Amino acid sequence: MAEPILRLLNLTKRFGGLAVTDDVSLDVMPGEIHAVIGPNGAGKTTLIHEVSGVIAPDSGRILFAGRDVTHLSMPRRARLGLARSFQITSVVPAFTALENAALAVQARSGSSFRFFRPAASEAALNGPAMTALAAVGLDGRAHVPAGAMSHGEKRQLELAIALATEPRLLLLDEPLAGAGPEETERLIGILRGLKARYTIVLVEHDMQAVFALADRISVLVYGRVVATGAPDAIRASAEVRAAYLGEDDVPLAEAAAPC
């Protein structure tokens, strides 16, 4: 069996007396889409923050591609191939879509302590940036300022930025959050297109999307992983239904319907 690309070992994070991440251990295998689901406040975003380096866990270890990254900064982890998107869209509003993606290309290709040559005309940056934009269907909007884009387009752009870093692992924090029905469909299509080529950790509330995309699902409740398994096993698990408390028949039953 292949080595996991990401291993979380006994990760714990407390805010005051509240264990937001409670002894979480998780393996992400190369090539899989590993979804993390759970009710609001289960600690999903905190977990993503810990893996990407925004916040430091109190204890436990994070191994990425066999390397202990627990104490590395977010930029260092990004340069090792850990790319992420944010629950609340995070792009550089004053930059065009192309420049947003080119910034990400720049992070992995050569020194950025270059002071005289205009970056906007560097083909070595713009080429891969356009490829990333094309992968999410934004190549026609390359020269639009990100701040002037629609919400759905910004979500696509954020994916393109993550792709432009040539990541070994994509951490996607609710990529569908706030998107309308049409935008959601388009975004699911884009994510499905990435499936074969990227390893993805997907935090998402949209259960239809999760069950359509995920190879494996981990269920997080009050900071604990209560179950990890294939979508069918998760859907059938009584423990998972119980964990969702009153919500049990809402998201999972919906997802159980053929789609």
Add this chain to the structure above:
Amino acid sequence: MRALRAEAPALVLLGLLAVLPFLGLGEGWALTLLARAMILAMAAVALSLLVGGAGLVSLGHAAMMGFGAYAVVILDDARIVEAWIVLPAAIAAAALFALLTGAVAIRTSGVHFIMITLAFGQMAFFTATSLAGYGGDDGYTMYSRTEVFGTRLLEDRLAFHYVCLGALAATWILCRAVLASRFGRVLRAAKGNPMRAQAVGFDPYPYRLVAYVIAGAIGGAAGFLFANATEFVAPAYLSWQRSGELLFMVILGGLAGLHGAILGALAFVLIEEWLSHVWEHWRILFGAGLVLLVLFAPQGLSGLPGQLARGLRRPARPKVAEAGHG
């Protein structure tokens, strides 16, 4: 074509400064005033690189000019007056000060950054007042202007005018190139969305620090020219009021491009001069005018034509977010 149009305001301003001596402003006092304005514009452009480009609002930029000016004085006292020694020394002194203080200041952000740059500026100010060998509080009058290859080039008012203009143009070209480069892109990204910059792999700190040192070095060069323009250096050159004035020039001119700082500095110096002849208590008018401008022209003087054009075309149109230096 589009690129050229973006550069037009700066080119017009620099062109105007080049021909002003031949448009009846060749008098001694006018050239003195213009030189002062151009030197301050140089420092303001560097400050604009920090404020508009990197989001670093420094209230200690006068200290950079002060280090440059005091380097001239200290070498003058030692009878070292050759520009090719004095100028690099002035630049190096200011850059070193920027490096040491920036290394600490850039660990903070927002209001804390403003306060810490102010604190470092005041430290430099009080150090200058204690330099008894160089006039202390009273300042130091230079024996003569700095020589260029042994010639008294800088003594000639018209030549000095063009030296200042050349320095201002070079500063603008340099800062523009820096902002458009890979380095500048990281700087602008870290200003627009620091979390995004980090998430793709950039730690903003070294980029901001280098920008701070670049701005400091330019401030040092401006200080070198300022000392030569007045042939006199005093601690007041490092005062926080001067830092505030520089910051005001940048905001007055507008942050949408580096030319705003040139426009702001010219307007500031010329209006100041004109008002002070009109009324003894001119500062009241000056202050009121600045407040009104900030209230009604938030994009500064350089944004005024666009603002007026939009206002005429469609009065009730919602504001479009400006793209900053991007």
